[in-house]
Amino acid sequence: MNKNISPQIKTNNLSIIFSKNKPNQFTLLSKLNLNFFSNKIYFIVGNSGVGKTTLINHFNGLLKSNDGDIFVEDIAILGKNRKIKNVKKLRKIISIVFQFPEYQLFKSTVEEDIMFGPLNFGLKKNEAKKLAKFYLNMVGLDDNFLQACPFNLSGGQKRRVAIAGILAIEPKIIVFDEPTAGLDPKGEMKIIEIIEKLKADGKTIIVISHTMDLALKVADEILMIDKKTVTFSGKPYALFTNNQILTTTNIVKPKIIQIIDCLVQHDKSFASLYSLQPKTIEQLAKGINDVLIKKE
Ligand SMILES: Nc1ncnc2c1ncn2[C@@H]1O[C@H](COP(=O)(O)OP(=O)(O)O)[C@@H](O)[C@H]1O
Ligand SMILES: [Mg+2]
Structure with a gap:
């Protein structure tokens, strides 16, 4: 499968080890060899604390491991190098929508908040304004919201504004860390729509989620993390009909x-x-x- 296409993200023997060479050394994840291909929806699932968030924070250089290498398109994050070259370029390729991203809204209008990312990447004000309008509409909010104060919006609306702020950077790969946590069913449906739209637009999407109904509905591939490694990687139906592999996790079908x-x-x-x-x-x-x- 995908033999002729190279992965967009690849990890080579990636381990994540804390307090290395100290008495309290702790291996969170061990020797991962993962491949993420372009324009697919991946779900990363597994019990709380297995290292899902820590793993994805390595993909855009927020965290750096000395053990193993990561390749994101033409950018190499090598274990032997202390620093990552081209971090800015990396962040333009892959952006993360953190858990509860609405906590990071801080400007006085929705428009300014969404413009913040593009301006940071050197875009002109009028270009950033255009992107703010475009991505606000894409997440299902009309132009009237541009001048609204983010703090007066509902929880689900705030989250969509925060997502629009990441989309306005126009990354090729978008990671969502528990995007539906704390939302009502309608808010959850809106997020699913956004994820499906992003795939149709050619993006690669990685979603960390505990919502298996959502994983079954939209995931092309699921990776399950357990016991410091990826114990399953494949199609949703292959995972959810494999009772053996599900027994050691808290995953509810x-x-x-x-x-x-x-x-x-x-x-x-x-x-x-x-x-x-x-x-x-x-x-x-x-x-x-x-x-x-x-x-x-
Ligand atoms: N800097 C650190 N030092 C030591 N342990 C850490 C550090 N960062 C994370 N961890 C450990 O990694 C575990 C996994 O965290 P996390 O990636 O947030 O899990 P998940 O997203 O799967 O719930 C935490 O429970 C913690 O024990
Ligand atoms: Mg997490």
Whole structure:
């Protein structure tokens, strides 16, 4: 798979070790060899504290490991080098929407807040203004919000403004660290729409999430971190139907898979739903209906 295409992000034997060579040395992640290809949606899942956030902070140079190398497009982050060359270029390629990014809003208008990133990367004021309008609209907020004070918006709106601020930098790879945490179902749906739109626009997206329903719906690939390493990497259905690998984690299967599991317990003929691989309630309902019709 993807043999002729080189990965957009690659890690070579990347380990993340704290307090190295001290009595309290602690290996968080060990010898990771990961590949992320362009224009896909990746989900990184795993229990709290396994190192998901720490890992992605290495991808844009916010943290640096001496053990192993990372390659992001043509930029090499080498373990043997103390410093990363071209950090600014790296941050233009890959940007992170941190957890609760709305806490980082600080300007007096939404427009100024979104313009901050582009201005920082050297764009002219009028260009940054255009980007602010464009990305505000993209996250589903109209022009009236440009002059609003960010602090007067709802939680979900604030988060979308913060996301627009990252998108306005126009990175090729966007990392979302728990983007739906604390949002109501409607707010969650808006974020899903943004992620799907970004993929359609050719971006590469990495999402850290505990919401497996979301992972099943939108992920092309899932990476599961457990026991200091990536214990699974592949398609959502391959993970969620692998009971063996799920037992050591706190991961709760997506509701759609739970329903299929229940149906199969009662009647084996529903097992065909595993190969149908429904991702939405509508697809599941149609699949169940088709099985019932066949039985008649
Ligand atoms: N600078 C540090 N020194 C020592 N341990 C750290 C440091 N930074 C993170 N850790 C450890 O890494 C663990 C994983 O953190 P994190 O990446 O936030 O996990 P996750 O995002 O998967 O919940 C933390 O519980 C902590 O023990
Ligand atoms: Mg985290």
